[in-house]
Amino acid sequence: MDQQERMVEAILFASAQPVSVRDLAARLPAGCDPAEALAGLRRRYDGRGVTIERLGDGYAFRTAADLSFLMQTETVEQRRLSRAAVETLAIVAYHQPVTRAEIEEIRGVAVSRGTLDQLIEMEWVRMGRRRMTPGRPATFVVTEGFLDHFGLESARDLPGLSELRAAGLLESRPPDAGMAVPTIARDEDDDLDDGTPADDLFDDA
Template sequence: MAETDRARRGKGRSDDHLFDRELDHLPPAVRWREWMNRVEATIFAASEPVGRETLARIVGKSCSIDLLIDDIREELRGRPYDLVAVAGGWKHLTRPAYSDAILTAVGGNERAVDLTQSEVLVLMYIAYFQPITRGELSSFFGKEISRDLIGHLRGSGMITSGPRSPTPGAPYTYVTTKEFLLQFGLKTLRDLPELEALEDAGLLNRHSPTADAMLIGATTDEDGEGDDEALSA
């Protein structure tokens, strides 16, 4: 049994060794094309965005992944889909111009998350001010944010529990997830619109509730407690 395990491990190392990342035997132009094909095929086959570290395993050490991506995107310029940086990696996504045709042919995206306006507003505040507690969210909106609302955002995969707050009672905080980035087409949180621009447009106010925020139909907990508890994971 031990010899079999060692043989399997040895075979795995041998297989890794046989994979030629560098392709030094190929002319530069042919080598570059093969790297492009490897990268595009890997991203195409993946169900989730593929990160830089993963792609680095299939191309030469001196290869610029960013330049490869640029060349692939250039070739896709006239196609109905593109290679998009999202959620910390790259993913094939159809272009917005064809959304109506896709919806008519095959229906909506099964990954699409159905959120109410109230939930979107709360999610927006979490995205900008994370990690944030339910009590702090309630202060922003001037009324209690229900556990049901937070629970739906958690169930949709948009948020998860963050570190405990250093405030009395050490309540849970909430943070956005990779799924949030994917749903909103963001590479990182740095790609969120500038906070000042949203404030200037009256869409968000870090100091007091907006008029839209008052639409939230959240209810106070029956036990009257604040943010000292969160929904279980």
């Protein structure tokens, strides 16, 4: 293993968050090629107990997917999301960047501040760029933490509609044209915990 691979390996091992190629380049000595080092390391770790995974724009060490059962414990603390939060998260993931007004239009009901605050507090959703439209409304996008949690390289790897319906996460009726999630018509937002474990959102996808 050459020196630049050793340095990249050390940075990834010590980092609590995925590290981008740009961040690696800023930390490595001049003349190093972090992309080349990453490619070499990923080949070295391919098929081992830990691998180097791409998560959004960053890279991180992760347990090999087929060995995840070894990491399980008998007591697992599950974060639970309300139905409103699950629907809002799905809309952000599939329509990002999306404004609050657009979320409300798709859901057919007002989105309470607490719903978005919960998703932001969980670090699954963050503020995106403001739209260059009257009022310059803020947009919302999913975070690398969301991608990391569900093992996604990017939002393009999200399951399709048929997979979500098969998992029981969407109604079986066809959605309206151009819609990636069904419209939920209700008089007011439902922020009560409906017992949906956050970790189960895409388990069957």
